Amino acid sequence: MVDTSQSKSEIIRSVKFNIVGFKHRGADMSFLENINGINIQFLPEPENEYDPNAVKCIFEGYHFGYIEKHNAAEVQKLIKNSINFVIKVISFDEYKMLLSVDFKFLQKHKLANSSINSLKAIPGIYSITFSLNGTEFMYVGQSVNVKSRILQHQSQLESLTHQNDYLQQAWGENSQSFEYKILETVPVGLNELQQQIFLFQREVYWIENCFLASANKISGDLVLTKESKLELSLIKKSMKTKFNNYRKFKLHQKEMLGKLIIELGIIDIWVGRVPPEDMIKPTNVLTWLNKTRYGYLDRIPRIDRKHVLYEKLHSALRLLQGKIANISIEKRFLETFPEGIRKKRSKFETIDQKSLSKFLNILEKYDQIRTFHEDDFQQKNVLGSATKYDICLTKILDSKTLATLNKGIPLKKVEQKQVPTPRDNKEPWWKSFLK
Numbered sequence: 001m002v003d004t005s006q007s008k009s010e011i012i013r014s015v016k017f018n019i020v021g022f023k024h025r026g027a028d029m030s031f032l033e034n035i036n037g038i039n040i041q042f043l044p045e046p047e048n049e050y051d052p053n054a055v056k057c058i059f060e061g062y063h064f065g066y067i068e069k070h071n072a073a074e075v076q077k078l079i080k081n082s083i084n085f086v087i088k089v090i091s092f093d094e095y096k097m098l099l100s101v102d103f104k105f106l107q108k109h110k111l112a113n114s115s116i117n118s119l120k121a122i123p124g125i126y127s128i129t130f131s132l133n134g135t136e137f138m139y140v141g142q143s144v145n146v147k148s149r150i151l152q153h154q155s156q157l158e159s160l161t162h163q164n165d166y167l168q169q170a171w172g173e174n175s176q177s178f179e180y181k182i183l184e185t186v187p188v189g190l191n192e193l194q195q196q197i198f199l200f201q202r203e204v205y206w207i208e209n210c211f212l213a214s215a216n217k218i219s220g221d222l223v224l225t226k227e228s229k230l231e232l233s234l235i236k237k238s239m240k241t242k243f244n245n246y247r248k249f250k251l252h253q254k255e256m257l258g259k260l261i262i263e264l265g266i267i268d269i270w271v272g273r274v275p276p277e278d279m280i281k282p283t284n285v286l287t288w289l290n291k292t293r294y295g296y297l298d299r300i301p302r303i304d305r306k307h308v309l310y311e312k313l314h315s316a317l318r319l320l321q322g323k324i325a326n327i328s329i330e331k332r333f334l335e336t337f338p339e340g341i342r343k344k345r346s347k348f349e350t351i352d353q354k355s356l357s358k359f360l361n362i363l364e365k366y367d368q369i370r371t372f373h374e375d376d377f378q379q380k381n382v383l384g385s386a387t388k389y390d391i392c393l394t395k396i397l398d399s400k401t402l403a404t405l406n407k408g409i410p411l412k413k414v415e416q417k418q419v420p421t422p423r424d425n426k427e428p429w430w431k432s433f434l435k
Contacts, residue, residue, distance in 0.1 A: 258282030
């Protein structure tokens with residue numbers, strides 16, 4: 001928990017964290033009872049083989065523990081930038097000691113609004129350039145309100161709470177080197193989702209083509225900010241309905257195509273005294289067409305593989321099934337993004353550019369697909385004139401196949417007879433042993 005208060009000359013930031021590792025240092029309860037906040041010292045230990053951000057805790061010359069690992073890097077930065085700090089011991093036991101530390105900082109800088117006044121409150125890609133240790137850096141970001149976002153950056157830098165170490169360190173050394181610029185604005189006419197996809201895509205482009213040293217990357221990956229995670233979650237929520245709707249339409253196409261194959265007599269449906277649940281369903285036609293091996297008790301359908309439209313319809317059905325499977329894969333990727341692929345690096349979460357590009361490509365692909373309505377799913381007559389074709393079939397069959405259908409191929413007449421089981425004309429295998 002962090003509480004930041006501000007006056008004209010100084011900033012006081014209160015931070016709570018634990019000291020651990022007493023047993024490894026041989027500090028027992030009798031020693032811990034004598035510890036008071038006044039005499040505790042913090043000493044960074046960059047040569048530590050397990051954690052270069054480790055901070056030793058010393059009391060009256062005795063090293064009795066370490067600051068918890070997940071807080072060590074932040075405390076190191078606060079120690080380096082503060083002019084003074086006050087420590088209070090809140091509680092302790094044999095495993096850990098909870099401290100509250102007030103870090104005091106001189107407020108050297110005022111928010112330099114003069115360089116931001118020229119910026120507009122519009123959606124776009126922005127850059128922050130600054131100098132650090134003699135090197136020119138560039139930080140690239142995106143926002144639906146560039147001016148507000150840059151003011152937020154400055155507020156975080158001034159209160160020493162910014163997540164980007166490059167920006168925070170450079171601000172402490174020379175805030176006057178900071179320059180702000182809008183690199184690109186969002187084109188007119190995009191809806192909210194298209195606008196957000198554009199911002200993410202162009203942000204990646206400018207980071208990859210940064211003409212200065214990049215302040216966005218950690219080991220080649222992109223830093224995932226809180227703002228980015230919120231934007232990604234809103235995009236995923238808005239795309240969920242579109243995914244489900246599109247998959248439903250593709251399944252309907254598959255069913256209509258299966259029904260056409262049955263009506264043309266390319267595959268026989270089960271008739272007679274066969275239970276309804278064992279009949280070939282339009283959605284299962286592809287399974288039967290692809291099946292090459294049958295068990296002894298399997299019913300074997302009659303398939304007319306010499307039919308003039310067999311190859312065309314079978315190929316269209318396979319292609320459609322592949323699209324349905326791909327929709328499911330892309331939906332799972334979208335649902336687990338970015339939680340399933342993000343990496344934890346100290347206090348940062350990062351994501352590789354390849355995964356982000358894949359995510360954006362999926363969004364762009366499905367954003368271009370129109371929303372289907374109930375009229376698209378109406379059960380129309382499959383065969384007949386072109387105007388009577390179900391919209392599903394006109395989208396997946398080529399013009400030659402549709403023209404062939406329009407010539408009036410006779411439907412297969414279904415005879416109501418019981419389908420014989422396989423090998424009925426053969427002697428049962430067990431009778432050979434009785435001879």
